[in-house]
Amino acid sequence: MKPGEPIVFVVDDDASVREALASLIGSVALRVECFASSGEFLRRRRSENPSCLVLDVRMPGLSGLDLQRKLARAEQQIPIIFISAHGDIPMAVEAMKAGAIEFLPKPFRDEDLLDAIRQALYRDEAAKARRSEVTGIRTRHARLTARQHQIMTRIVEGKLNKQIAAELELSENTIKVHRRRIMDRMGASSVAELVQMIERLG
Helix, strand or coil: CCCCCCEEEEECCCHHHHHHHHHHHHCCCCEEEEECCHHHHHCCCCCCCCEEEEEECCCCCCCHHHHHHHHHHCCCCCCEEEEECCCCHHHHHHHHHCCCCEEEECCCCHHHHHHHHHHHHHHHHHHHHHHHHHHHHHHHHHCCCHHHHHHHHHHHCCCCHHHHHHHHCCCHHHHHHHHHHHHHHHCCCCHHHHHHHHHHCC
């Protein structure tokens, strides 16, 4: 699999359904991998590529809803599109409340499923980009010295160099030097950008 190549996972215990879905998804040049059970899907090799899961609700063993809950507990974030020949309104509501992208009763229009898949892949790609950005910020933040952390906290609070210098009993020139180093290490071009970064870290 190429890095960054989107992939659609299909989990359905019906071989004919898996085959039909693989053909449909492959027809729009998307990579697809099929699994006959939730357990088989959970044993797969993890991928960092943008992905989504087309999941049957009712299956022997671990049901689709059970799998959704298990993935959530394990903090494995993947957009889910449920399909079901037996779905009812309470089941659909439960799935959507738990974060599913779509709940499609069989038979469904091919284009409805493909639209849901496109939306899910777009959402997952955006989420992965956000997580990657936060990881980068966290890494740069961890490289700051204890003194730089002290000063950065006060910069983010909007304090002036002379105020920070007075609080920390340092010269204003020393604060200016630290400020430049903090901005460089964090990759921030302005105080506003630095504030946004720290907010992203929560």
